[in-house]
Amino acid sequence: MSDTMLTHPLVDGPVGPGCKKVDPIVVADNVTRTFGGLTAVDVAHVEIPRNAITALIGPNGAGKTTFFNLLTGFDKPNTGQWSFEGHSLARVPAFRVARKGMVRTFQLTKSLGRLSVLQNMLLGATKQPGENIFTALIKPLWSKREETITSKAEEILARFKLLEKSEDYAASLSGGQRKLLEMARALMSDPVLIMLDEPMAGVNPALTQSLLGHIKELKAEGMSVLFVEHDMHMVRHISDWVIVMAEGKVVAEGPPDQVMNDPAVIDAYLGAHHDTDLGEMTGATPVIEENDVAADNADKKNADKREGAI
Ligand SMILES: Nc1ncnc2c1ncn2[C@@H]1O[C@H](COP(=O)(O)OP(=O)(O)OP(=O)(O)O)[C@@H](O)[C@H]1O
Numbered sequence: 001m002s003d004t005m006l007t008h009p010l011v012d013g014p015v016g017p018g019c020k021k022v023d024p025i026v027v028a029d030n031v032t033r034t035f036g037g038l039t040a041v042d043v044a045h046v047e048i049p050r051n052a053i054t055a056l057i058g059p060n061g062a063g064k065t066t067f068f069n070l071l072t073g074f075d076k077p078n079t080g081q082w083s084f085e086g087h088s089l090a091r092v093p094a095f096r097v098a099r100k101g102m103v104r105t106f107q108l109t110k111s112l113g114r115l116s117v118l119q120n121m122l123l124g125a126t127k128q129p130g131e132n133i134f135t136a137l138i139k140p141l142w143s144k145r146e147e148t149i150t151s152k153a154e155e156i157l158a159r160f161k162l163l164e165k166s167e168d169y170a171a172s173l174s175g176g177q178r179k180l181l182e183m184a185r186a187l188m189s190d191p192v193l194i195m196l197d198e199p200m201a202g203v204n205p206a207l208t209q210s211l212l213g214h215i216k217e218l219k220a221e222g223m224s225v226l227f228v229e230h231d232m233h234m235v236r237h238i239s240d241w242v243i244v245m246a247e248g249k250v251v252a253e254g255p256p257d258q259v260m261n262d263p264a265v266i267d268a269y270l271g272a273h274h275d276t277d278l279g280e281m282t283g284a285t286p287v288i289e290e291n292d293v294a295a296d297n298a299d300k301k302n303a304d305k306r307e308g309a310i
Pocket of ligand 1 (some may be wrong): 035038039040058059061063064065066067136183
């Protein structure tokens, strides 16, 4: 940020790249990742605030996805340390990271598309029935566990208005419904921090309101949310905090209205998107549940048009 004297309730001290948070849930230091000669991530220090919605933005190739992959154990850094809820998680494998409560959405791939919506949900549960040999041998133990996770899956599907689709192939869902399923699946493992990778990609504008409502609910339930998104409208309307990456580094951070009016950010990132709708700071628009069905239908049509969507 250009004005380092700004303060904010989430921040301990002046606002600026790498600023200290009052109550951080993730703290990362000197995280680097290179691919050959290219430094994809070079984050000196960043803190993610707890129980807030944080957007990670930046131009294509800024290193956002790589940083996500590193934090969640899907990739290994060259250097660096980070902690989640005060516990070091650097180089901890992805399944353990998820068990600790740091859970990311991942895209519905071709193979997952061939499973039903419910099966996708069951895959999201952290501890599977029969996971240890003792439990596997005693049917009442695993069948009870299966019942519990199935009813939990159905409860979450109902909340996301996907229950009636539970037996459908996931591949048959519209773009927006897929995004809802990705989020619903992540909730199966009771995240403390949920990390969403482009939650708005391919989503019809009316279903967008429903998705935004679901994300705000996660925060209302006490979760922290970190998302990567190119849709500036969403970033502006839903985020409490915005972190800007460029060339692997954190170049700016702050509340959305300040970050998006920062000349350095406009030059580095928004300049390339001058023609896109950056919106006004009007606050999040209300959830339009009744539009879901119409939106889904329109969304489905768009999804059908896309070639090889999954
Ligand atoms: N597995 C890989 N092998 C080689 N280079 C990679 C690999 N993954 C990422 N990169 C490179 O690292 C840089 C950062 O990529 P990354 O996908 O993290 O950026 P991003 O900010 O998420 O971009 P986008 O917004 O386009 O998704 C890019 O130059 C990319 O080409």
